[in-house]
Amino acid sequence: MLDEGSVISYLNERGLISGNATVEVLTGGVSCVVLAVKSAERELVVKQALPELKTKAKWVADQRRAIVEAEAMRVYQSITPDSVPELIDCDEANFTLTMSRLPNTCTNWKQDMLEGRxxxxMGEKLGKVLAQWHNTTAVDSAIKAKFMEGELFEQxxxxxxxxxxxxxxPNLQQVINSLIEEITxxxxxxxxxxxxxxxxLATPDHSPIVLDFEVAHTGNPVFxxxxxxxxxxxxxxxxxxxxxxxxxxxxxLNFLNSYRETSRISIAKSLPLHVALIALARVEGVSPVNYLDEPAKQRLVATTKSALLDSTMTFEQLFEGAK
Structure with a gap:
């Protein structure tokens, strides 16, 4: 696995930089090593998939997801070039991607929201980007065939x-099994x-740039x-x-309405159920969020379990209940 000490020689061997550079360790979530490298010629981000994710519960995932990510980046970049970083190199043998580093004026959308910004x-613009991706790939049989394998999505x-x-x-298994059937x-x-x-990432004018495509697959847009x-x-x-x-x-609501206005694919009626289940998984699943205190966790569990038992709840009602 690459680290601060080895990444410069690695990039020199790949012909991506020449000579010395400075290295910064970036937050790679739980699934990757992510290193920023600044040389005299360019600024890069190097991302290498880990064989086992950094979670409390054991979570093993195929490193081939790095290759999937590179292929997906190329597809999405061709559709919305301003909303996806430029892929510069894919090293399939070492499950490593190298891409252009985005300007430091960009901020992380999650951190922005947690800090009250x-x-x-952002929701409106993001809905349009996602709808463009889904619209274009839904009618491209070659793209759909390339990403048909579902094992990484399962893992x-x-x-x-x-x-x-x-x-x-156990009382939610029936509804969850139907949702699994739908997305698989x-x-x-x-x-x-x-x-x-x-x-x-958010640009200074609040436009989105999307990262991390390793779970890309041909499936149901509702996910x-x-x-x-x-x-x-x-x-x-x-x-x-x-x-x-x-x-x-x-x-x-801006996100969903913008998606609806741009998309040529109808939105599944089950969307509120999927939203509730995924939110519940951020407390009871393998990868819980780290920003909810105990009272907030209890409110989330109560809200989402109620929604999963009520098939008539709408997207708007789900968020109204979260207030």
Whole structure:
């Protein structure tokens, strides 16, 4: 595995830089080593997939996801070049990607929201980007064929989020199994699979740049819609500020409405159930969020379990209940 001491010689061997450079360790979440490298010629980010994710519960995932990520980046970059970093190199033997580093004027969307910097227009712009991705890939049979394998999605999303919650809640197993069926058998478009605020940077004019494509797969677009919405739901429940709650709920509604206006794919009626389940998994699944205190966790569990038992609850009602 690459580290601060070896990455410069690695990049020199790959012909991506020449000579010395400075190295900075970036936050790679739980799944990757991520290093920023600045040479005389360019600024790069090097990302290498870990064989075992850094979570309290054991979570092993195939390092081939790095190759999937490179292929997905190329697809998404071709559709929305301003919303995806430039891929410079893919080293399949070492499961390593090298990409251009984004300007330091960009901020992490998750951190922005946790610190009270909530700009609902981010939701609107993000919905349009996602709809463009889904629209384009839904009608491209070659792209869909390339990403048809579902094993990585099972390892990284279905098992730790859906099945883990089902194992802990026998009374929810029927509804969860139906949701699993929906996201694993309906092959509609290229799905990002990790459409989360931590993987989205905000430019100074509040436009999104999306990162981390290793869970990309041909599947049901409802998963992308639900994944980011679940994070917004968690953050709505977390804050005690009424103004922040309103702004976060508005961001979520802007996102969904913008997606609906741009998308040529109908939104699944099950969306609120997927949102509730993924949010619940951030407390009861393999990868819990680290920003909810105990009262907030209890409110989230109560809100989401109630929604999972009520098939009539709408997206708007789910967020209204989170206030």
């Amino acid at each position: 909530i700009h609902p227009e 990284l999303r279905v098992s730790p989020f859906y099945r883990a919650v089902a194992d802990k809640n 058998t309906e092959k509609i478009a290229l799905v990002h699979g990790d459409f989360s605020p931590k993987n989205i 992308d819609l639900a994944f980011v919405s679940a994070h917004l739901l968690c953050k709505t429940i977390r804050t005690q500020s009424e103004a922040e709650k309103d702004a976060l709920a508005t961001t979520a």
